[in-house]
Amino acid sequence: MSVSESEHVATTATAQDPFSGPDLTGHFGRFGGIFVGETLMAAVEELDRVYRQLSGDPQFWRDFDYDMAHYVGRPSPLYHAERLSEHAGGAKIILKREDLNHTGAHKINNTIGQALLAKYMGKPRIIAETGAGQHGVASATVAARLGLECHVYMGAEDVKRQAANVYRMKLLGANVVSVTSGSRTLKDAMNEALRDWATNVDNTYYIIGTVAGPHPYPMLVRDFQAIIGREAREQSLAEYGKLPDALVACVGGGSNAIGLFHPFLRDKDVAIYGVEAGGDGVETGRHAAPLSAGKPGVLHGNRTYIMSDDNGQILETHSVSAGLDYPGVGPEHAWLKDAGRANYVSVTDTEALDAFRLLTRKEGIIPALESAHAIAYAIKLAATMSPDQTVLVNLSGRGDKDIHTVAGIDGITV
């Protein structure tokens, strides 16, 4: 299945269609925008200009679609998880199998798109930040394929808990930089990547891994990930004769979620649920759920919901899942929350781990711990719905990378 070019459109929000944001200045309502140091402003503005031009060029999307089909292995299938649905006792649970993509997660959709931009802009050097390592691997992968120099910034904590992915990146020829400043997780890796970018701005393309950062990143990452939702929409109509009744996806920065949600935003009857990392429970303060328990602020180039104390310092987050362990969230999610179009909920580490085990045993699919958050909520949600309804869950990544973490929790050394 190939998505026709006319469906790829860089859009601008209008009064008639509130879901076509951001506006020309990169805002989703009061969220988004460009908040970076002056040294990076020209680079960010150039990227916006280049992307607006290329995204109107059918050849750009033909190249993208070709790579999606022949390199990534798209379209990813929809899979009716029958035994999981039976366990939940209610609606059919349908999985969008992003775990089957090359490199094992949805992250590759975005890095393929941004690598095309880097190539067009003639930048020989790529940098990226990574949490769980999936985006780092996806960046190292496209860099290897295009022969580009690649440096991946990763918090020292994450280097420790995602050792397998660190080695994968090294095998792919990337230089993995362990970041020891601040809380030594994803946010600090992003700070360090921004410092690198300011220093090497002339020859470097920064592949941001999620729908955050300064405009145009939230827009272009969404456009690349929206292939998930476009496929899911067509597949749902073809295979089930209707749109899903509900969508569920995990939200860290929010790229797999916005990718699934965006093509459904105008379908008013499709309920939308973003699932944040509740950690030990939102009420304990040890979590990574800015939409559920944060407030608007500015971090890493955009205005969005963030976890911040009363002095404006960014709070350290907690989640069993490295990929969700981030104190901010993409500005479009912040806007969708305030607009009431999407619901944002959270599940705890324990619930996610239970769902991780359940999906593995019931369906023979080991999910990423990130995606296990979405599974956990989908089970709860499906139980409240009827058997003729469907819940479509984005299974955003596979769980091989998390085997050591889960084994460790079980007291086993693998």
Next chain:
Amino acid sequence: MSRISKTIAAAKQAGRKVLVPYLVAGDPDRDTTVALMHQLVSNGADIIELGVPFSDPSSDGPVIQLGAERALRQGVGMKTVLSIVSEFRQRDDKTPIVLMGYLNPLEIMGYENFVSQASSAGVDGVLVVDLPVSEAKELLALTQPAQMDIIFLVAPTTTEKRLQGICEHSSGYLYYVSLKGVTGAAITDADSIAERVKALRERTELPVVVGFGIKDEASATSMAAISDGVIVGSALVQKIGELTDSGARDKAAVAQACELIGRLRKALDA
């Protein structure tokens, strides 16, 4: 005329370059910061840039990051920063103070609260690293009536079109970032900086002060020769960091940490 503009105009009149040290508020602690500020003035500082510590200083190099971390360990927030300014003002109502930091602490406090409280504490200007002119409308609408200057950065990458907006909305001075990179990096190409600064001074009446990478007499004098003055940050914060390491907070230690500024003053006046 703001205190900043008056100070720079007077220096110009006297044929003197302005010397602007930067230190992080609350590093190594609140009271020592006040003592350091007075010492900096007696060593020849014209304006003080007081850093507001932030947990995620993504435009700063390792030295200033560590300074911010030391201050944050003391629990220093905007309230403490402003109390430092108020106390400094009890003995010095002449030296302009510019708060330099990141936007989120202002967002969480609320712009209106920030401007009114900073103003009454005696703050003269504000430089928000991650707030470009295009997003600054709301803050500008509050600082202008309060006669607080907003200082914007100009970088080697700044385009002509951006420069226009920056010159239009800046007051006090322009902060020219000498290099592509973060604070504390080394200047490698003084000639091209000279060219850029010259072009900048031809198109604006605003004073131009150069910062990033100024750490000794040679870099200070070469940058001052082409501008209205220099900002010294990491080199000073490094010295203040050594205070913490040695555990010394007394008068002699404070004087020792500020000794660099005295030397630069001499070099600039020579």
